[in-house]
Amino acid sequence: MHATVDTPAPTSAPDAGDPIVRFRGVNKRFGDLHVLRDLDFDVGPAEKVAIIGPSGSGKTTILRVLMTLVRPDSGEIVVDGEHLYHRRVGDRLVPADERHLRKVRTNIGMVFQHFNLFPHMRVLRNVTEAPIHVLGLSKAEATERATGLLEMVGLGDKLDAYPSQLSGGQKQRVAIARALAMRPKVMLFDEVTSALDPELVGEVLSIIRKLAEEGDMAMLIVTHEMSFARDIADRVVFFDNGQVAEQGPPADIFTAPSNPRTQEFLKAVLQH
Amino acid sequence: MFDFITFRWDGEFALSILPQLLRAAVITLQATVVGFALAVVIGLAFALLRRGPRPISWPAGFVVEFLRSTPLLVQLYVLYFLLPAYGIRFDAFTTGVIGLGLHYGAYLSEVYRAGIASVDEGQWEAATALNFGRLHIWRTIVLPQAVPPMVPAFGNYFIVMFKETPLLSAITVTELMQTAKIIGSRSFNYVEPYTLVGAIFFLMSYPAALLVNRLEARLARNR
Ligand SMILES: Nc1ncnc2c1ncn2[C@@H]1O[C@H](COP(=O)(O)OP(=O)(O)OP(=O)(O)O)[C@@H](O)[C@H]1O
Ligand SMILES: [Mg+2]
Secondary structure, three states: OOOOOOOOOOOOOOOOOOOOEEEEEEEEEEOOEEEEEEEEEEEOOOOEEEEEOOOOOOHHHHHHHHOOOOOOOEEEEEEOOEEOOEEEEOOEEEEOOHHHHHHHHOOEEEEOOOOOOOOOOOHHHHHHHHHHHOOOOOHHHHHHHHHHHHHHOOOOOOOOOOHHHOOHHHHHHHHHHHHHOOOOOEEEEEOOOOOOOHHHHHHHHHHHHHHHHHOOOEEEEEOOOHHHHHHHOOEEEEEEOOEEEEEEOHHHHHHOOOOHHHHHHHHHHHHO | OOOOOOOOOOHHHHHHHHHHHHHHHHHHHHHHHHHHHHHHHHHHHHHHHHOOOHHHHHHHHHHHHHHHHOOHHHHHHHHHHHHHHHOOOOOHHHHHHHHHHHHHHHHHHHHHHHHHHOOOHHHHHHHHHOOOOHHHHHHHHHHHHHOHHHHHHHHHHHHHHHHHHHHHHHHOOOOHHHHHHHHHHHHOOOHHHHHHHHHHHHHHHHHHHHHHHHHHHHHHHHO
């Protein structure tokens, strides 16, 4: 599946069992607010991780740091064997420049809460633009890839539509196709259904579910949909106060959480 | 001697100077179009520089504020009389067009700034997540969304600039105003040439203003 994405040889070849994403001692402050606190956190290759936790606990910030939208203050992040924010010069790690970020970023994709489609481009071009201009695919190859993905998300008949002509659920499905077209090894989903009308949530979740079942892409899913998290996740991470407060298989977290904060949180969200 | 009571509009004289004035109107238009094209490029450059790191954005901001808060006439004099002293020499028309481009470029840079700021932050984020290069983001994602809402403001500045071109007469560009002045001093008849200049300006800028209004209305509808 990743054949056309050139992944440069990592500094030390990762084993199949090595995490695809590794956070070590990552800190992020916004002014006085300490949002990520010495965060250690791994994601295995092809692992599906659901991140849950109270509002403001830093869930979005982890994804944004990993997507290089927010630079952490300290700590290390390794993606597929390569440092994200550092470059190896001899035995030393130096802060990465934009060129290095672009190289490592090819492994990561993201789907946003508010879709962020390009409103002035038709659906097809939303999906082909990056494969053509970033991956260097020919227009024909990119179109073929995009058409396949748009059919997969059930929008094969909307190629020529503009985003403004689509429903929220359709927009989010285009956004998923657009991110998939880059064939990332890790895909980040930040509350991708919370801006949708309730009746449109299902169509988006079912696509993510399908992706989760297909397999080889690691997925980091921030969500408030607890039953969805329970269904698709290999591991559920309860995030609190900028740290992993508790994690484990969904069955354990949802039925027998050990941390009182988790218990409290689940009680609150599962009640309504 | 000029006498208000006995003054008569000399139709024949007016008609005889019309061709010369129309040729001058072409110069006026050329100065406007070239000056504005320059302002569009300079304005974008200023806007981008002002978004850069501080050592770049501060000087750029200073230059923009300077250009905006000093009269165009003074700027034209500086370009025309001062620069040659430093060995930089352009003809009057080129100097005038550069002056217009700089002055209005400073104003347009503010229009660009507002337009660029109006593009949702999420567009930058999505573009970064898709790993586009900076230049590509500017060219194909940000500017195509930032520019259409700027069009009416651009149109208005175009018309304002058009009406300011008589200032170029101060540095001897033979545009409409300068030509009228020359005709007047040659024939001692000032009323006909200046009246015609006013009429020519009105006939060109009024339809242009209507066009801008319609554009604005259409953009508002498409929102
Ligand atoms: N760019 C920023 N500048 C200042 N503060 C920020 C910024 N981004 C996030 N924060 C703050 O950091 C904290 C963590 O934010 P984050 O968005 O990661 O929380 P979250 O867990 O995703 O919450 P939610 O469930 O509400 O989405 C919040 O208090 C938020 O207000
Ligand atoms: Mg969030």
